[in-house]
Amino acid sequence: MVKYLLFLLTGLLFIRLPLRAQGNGPAGHGGRAQALGNASATLGGEVWAVANNAAGLGSLTQPAAGAYFENRYLIPSLNLAAVALALPLGVVEPAAGGLPARAGRGVLGLEAQRFGGILYNETRVGAAYGYRLGVVSVGGRLDALQISFQDLGSRRAVVASLGGQADILPRQLTLGVYLYNLTQAKLADYQDERVPTVLRAGLAYRPGAQVLLLAEVEKDVERDAGLKAGIEYGPTPAVALRLGYASLSQQSTAGVGLHAGDWQLDYAAGWHNVLGLSQYFSVGWQWGEREAIKN
Numbered sequence: 001m002v003k004y005l006l007f008l009l010t011g012l013l014f015i016r017l018p019l020r021a022q023g024n025g026p027a028g029h030g031g032r033a034q035a036l037g038n039a040s041a042t043l044g045g046e047v048w049a050v051a052n053n054a055a056g057l058g059s060l061t062q063p064a065a066g067a068y069f070e071n072r073y074l075i076p077s078l079n080l081a082a083v084a085l086a087l088p089l090g091v092v093e094p095a096a097g098g099l100p101a102r103a104g105r106g107v108l109g110l111e112a113q114r115f116g117g118i119l120y121n122e123t124r125v126g127a128a129y130g131y132r133l134g135v136v137s138v139g140g141r142l143d144a145l146q147i148s149f150q151d152l153g154s155r156r157a158v159v160a161s162l163g164g165q166a167d168i169l170p171r172q173l174t175l176g177v178y179l180y181n182l183t184q185a186k187l188a189d190y191q192d193e194r195v196p197t198v199l200r201a202g203l204a205y206r207p208g209a210q211v212l213l214l215a216e217v218e219k220d221v222e223r224d225a226g227l228k229a230g231i232e233y234g235p236t237p238a239v240a241l242r243l244g245y246a247s248l249s250q251q252s253t254a255g256v257g258l259h260a261g262d263w264q265l266d267y268a269a270g271w272h273n274v275l276g277l278s279q280y281f282s283v284g285w286q287w288g289e290r291e292a293i294k295n
Helices: 002-015 031-035 054-059
Strands: 064-071 079-088 107-116 120-133 136-149 153-169 173-180 186-188 198-208 211-220 226-236 239-246 251-260 263-272 276-286
Touching: 031 226, 031 239, 031 251, 031 263, 031 276, 054 107, 054 120, 054 136, 054 153, 054 173, 153 186
Parallel strands: none
Antiparallel strands: 064 079, 064 276, 079 107, 107 120, 120 136, 136 153, 153 173, 173 198, 198 211, 211 226, 226 239, 239 251, 251 263, 263 276
C-alpha cells in the first residue's frame, strides 16, 4: 500500500501542481540554463544546447562533453542525471565579415538521461544536429523515450523536435524558437495519452559585454502559457552570476558559473514556496582550438 501511495504522490506532483515531468516534457539541462529560469531557447555555444535547443549547437566549434545532475525538492525519486557529447563536423571556418566561426558541416550532439526512482522513471537517449548559416542557426533532435511504472510495465515513444535561432542584431539581440514533440507522439491509447507538445520562443539581449537578459514564452498545447526570465552578469571572464524565474513551475532561481581553462562548472538553486529547494549542477569540458561564441 505504501508504494502505491508514493506512486500517487509522485503522480500528483506532475499533474496537479504546476510542474512538468522531466523526461516527458522538454528538457532544460545545465546549471546555467536552470539558474536563468530555464529561459534557454536562445542559449548556444555549449554542450547543453543538445537538450535546450539543438540550433544552439551550430555556434559550437570545439568538441565538448558534459555531465548534469539535478534534484527537485530534496526528494530522491525526483533525481535526474544526464551526460552529453557534442562534436563539430568538418573544418572549422574562422570568423569573417562580422560573422562568428562555425563548423563547416554542422555539429552532432548525443545525450542520455534518466529521471525518477524505482516506482516511476523515465529514460531518454537522443541525437541532435545543429547547423549555422550566416546569422541563422537551425537544429533538430530525435529521442527514444521510455517511461516505466513498477509492476505496471513500460511505454515507449519516439519524439522529434526542431529549433531555430537568428541574430537580429549580431552579438546583441537573438531570437530563439524550439518546438518539442512536433509529431505529438502517443504513449498509450487509453485517454489518448501523448507526450506533451511544447513551443518555446524567446529573446536574448546583451546590452553590454558583461550582461545578458533573457525572456521566453512557453506554451504547451494543453496548458496555459508561461513566462520565463533570466539575467546573467559576468564581473570577470571566469565568473558569472545568474538570477531567473519561471511562472509555470512558480520557481525563483539563482546560480553561479565558474570557468577555468577548458572546464566550466555551473550550480543553480531553485525555490518553490510550497515544495522548497531544488538544486542543479553541471560540469562541462571543451577541448581543441577555441573559437566558440557563447550566447
